[in-house]
Amino acid sequence: MSMFSLFRRPSSAPVARDRLQILLAHERASCGQSDMLAILQQELLAVIAKHVSVERDNVVVRMDRGTTVSTLEIDVEIPTSITFEATVREQTGQPRPKFKIV
């Protein structure tokens, strides 16, 4: 580390490179199946709808793409004071459903 690097702001290019690498890895891998999430959501909802009636407004889908693992979080609000929450690990292929009764 040189003396001057003490005074310099940390450079932003490495941040840019890391962000791009993660993003492009996902985009290249999922080319042509961009609607996977939409299909997954619809199928999951169809299964849930067999047992309880769910408003589409009460479904929140969140995503976080990471380097080695991505998380897809689907929050379904069920009006009978029972909350169902499923977390699906996208890349490890290990579905880890989680049920939470409030």
Add this chain to the structure above:
Amino acid sequence: MTNVAKVLVVTSGKGGVGKTTTSAALGAALAQTGKRVAVVDFDVGLRNLDLVMGAERRVVFDLINVVQGIAKLSQALIRDKRIETLWLLPASQTRDKDALTEVGVGNIIDELRGKFDWVICDSPAGIERGATLAMRFADAAIVVTNPEVSSVRDSDRIIGLLDSKTAKAEKGHCVEKHILITRYDAQRAALGEMLTIGDVLEILSLPLLGIIPESREVLRASNIGSPVTVSGAASAPGRAYLHAARRLCGEALPITIPTDRAGLLYKLFGRRAA
């Protein structure tokens, strides 16, 4: 008081002039004042607003999914992590721009009008479907222009489209139009290497919203995925965008060209590498 949303298109015709940077910076600047702001990426197939705003890892649904009824608008909107009144509606990365329909876009804009104070439509370059639909339902337009001949010519073409192809124009009304000059280099303009502000305004004859100086802060902001009005609010482009946002809200601020105050070490050593 009823909510009167304003739909603003950020357009230019030419690519690479700073539409996406401007959409993110102004969206964040307006949201910082407590206004509810939705920034919509219309660049179907080549989305980048998510990356510039640092939300690329959280995109689940997009504009086309909402147009096609696969997702609801509320599911596709992504809330900014820094400013809680700022939301992003990403474009689709893999679909064709022909998947956008006028009716579909109109419905989305109507729904957004009910939920937000500002709806900022980030137009793609060019004058094809994506660009014409981005401006279609606009109340106001920002024409982003670089002080350079091809950019000014393309801006003139876009102004023509704003006056003829928008829903407002077809009803005999006028879209409120502003020029935003970006990547302005005062030193090169002083040397006569760049069109002056006066030249640009005389040719396009529209009011000036602001002048954004060329700055390393803009690249830094996109590198880290943060609007320049958030990560570099004190920098020259940050201040220029914050002022432009205040003018958009009706404040009569005099137009200035902010400058970056270079540190002593940068003055002594920074230029050597350039």
